[in-house]
Amino acid sequence: MSAKTSPEAPLPIRSVLQMVAQWIGRLGTVWVEGQITELTARGGTIFLTLRDPVANVSARVTCSRGVYEASLPRPVDGARVVMHVKPDFWVNKGSFAFTATEIRPVGVGELLARLERLRRLIISEGLTNADRKRRLPFLPSTIGLVCGRDSAAERDVIENARRRWPAVRFKVEAVAVQGPYAVGEVTEALRRLDADREVDVIIVTRGGGSLEDLLPFSDESLVRAVAACRTPVVSAIGHEQDSPLIDLVADVRASTPTDAAKKVVPDVGEQLTLVRQLRDRGRRVLGGWLDRELSWLRSVQSRPSLADPVRELDRRAEQVDALRERARRCLGSSLDRSADSLEHLRARLVALSPAATLERGYAIVQRPTGEVVRLAGEVKPGDELTVRFPDDRVTVTATST
Template sequence: MALETSPESPTPVRTVLQLVGGWVAKLGRIWVEGQITELNRRAGTVYFTLRDPVANVSVRVVCPRAVCDAGGPAVIDGARVVVHAKPDFYINRGSFALSAFEIRPVGVGELLARLERLKQLLASEGVFNVERKRPLPFLPGTIGLICGRDSAAERDVLDNARRRWPAVRFKVENTAVQGTYAAGEVIDALARLDADRDVEVIIIARGGGSLEDLLAFSDEALVRAVAAARTPVVSAIGHEQDTPLLDYVADVRASTPTDAAKKTVPDVREQLTLVRQLRDRGRRCLSGRVEREVQWLTGIRSRPALADPVREVERQAEAIGTLRDRARRCLSSALDRASDDLSHTRGRLVALSPAATLERGYAVVQRPDESVVASAVEVKKDDELLVRFHDGRITVRADTI
């Protein structure tokens, strides 16, 4: 029930704290999972902070020393544990803490099972999909490197990268790579490098270690931060057999920090060799093409039409002369035949012509209208007639019939 208060009738602090303590006490005993930090043993009491492995929240835990010792030597700073405790609210100090009755270290098997569940959850959300992975640039201008301070991983990446390409530039962010604050520091460093426009690739590198040592690189918040980064990320955590969840979400997974340098930076010697080989190949291709074209041109020039073009003109002129002479012969023959035919026709015409008959002494009698008088009975007395000879004609009149 909410308290009914007013400026005139306020509630004392003790009442408020008593009510809060009563509400907290109703939770009863619960099991809580977290990571131990700030472990402090004082006489018969042990104090430590139980930090959430994902969110940046924590709670104070108080327990008898016997409870802590019963958990075994694994109860140390950075250890993952489950605690059976009762929430307590201390009214005198207004503070909240958990009173622990049992502490159980989280074993490797349980850690692996939880990591597997988290892996399945992230995979179902598409965080590990191959389609979202980005290719690395051929020659990045600046490479961001997240690693431990003065670590072997840092030396391996820098030395191998500069040996392969001496002009490569790095921007190094040193962070904790194991323990309570490792995931948070790596996330912050990733955000800084991702915001830098000069950084084209980010390498997250760490040497080998146990499952607990590499646990920070399976942190859900870190995995989601890498998935959201705009810059391609290379994961180089541990050795070949180590596979934290960061390896699945990174754009490129390297088996070791040395392998990360090889995958990120090209080898200048290999590139020079490749350029030389490509140049030689291009020269051979160009030379071969020129040689083929020269051979083709030589073959074209060797053809008769191009080797002796005047000869072709002469041959065509001879053909034209031959055709002209043939046409003349054909035309002359045709004219001769036509002339002969015409002579024969003229002879037949002359032979059949009335003028030829007249030349032999015959005459043709015609009327004035030039119609021929074929019989004497057709002529009447005093008719005017024309008598045609071969060399002219006369006019006569019929006197007697």
């Protein structure tokens, strides 16, 4: 087309639009799935918008009233449908739309089967594991609240939370909680609150409803957005019997909006009671410990060593004097016995001493070598001998034997 045109030889817009219409007309028919919005009827033609429930993508669809009424139950705004459509391009207006030749509503059974497949998928990926779930802060400074505009769920959460802790603060993100825009708005609100550093915990809540009303909270993109949040998320969707898939990946699941407020915010009365109980318990423990220590101190003070310290010193001094006197007696007696024994030994030595024998008139005859002569036969004439007396000695020469 560009090779046949130039600024000097342009194509009329009708020709270009006709070429586009011919190209689109060759695409044929196709089965598509989406969610109906903006459903209107004009004469015998039905106009609606078919929106992708995951991505922010939509397209205009037209069909005859007969095709619309042939679908039972008849589709309404927010309904999930499967359509057999043919793409058409309107040359006069330069607009694109689908023409539906058959409409089939997606039944509850099919929806439940899809939800079950998605549930198994997120479980297999570990998004529901307990080790991924974070603990809620004890007292959050700011609570992010994702809820419907002026909804009863918003009032329940805020009123019950402030009744439990009046100083609690909220950052409310009012979004659509059902219908074709719910998934996108809730996901965007989660992203904003998760990026806010002041928000310590996020509550996603809405009241009860039918399966179709709660479908946005089982959408795969929203479920993965909740799992990716760094801030702890509390899911409080519907009532106790309702269980959208967001409950599986949220860090805490609350059965109702009121239950969510109780799980996130502590009760000031309960906390004051707990403080009083702990204070009383601490007082009892400390009082018991002081009583035991005082009793031990009194028992120590009553001991004689502390009651009258001087008396104990006197008693010890008496013991020292007695031991010293006993030692003196023992040592004197030992010395006396040793002296007597020494005298006896000296007397025996004197009695047995050779000098004592010499004093009685005896003498000792020795050779010059000091050898004692005991027999006269051992002496030869001319031998020089020494005769020893008690006080002196004399040298003699033997003349005969």
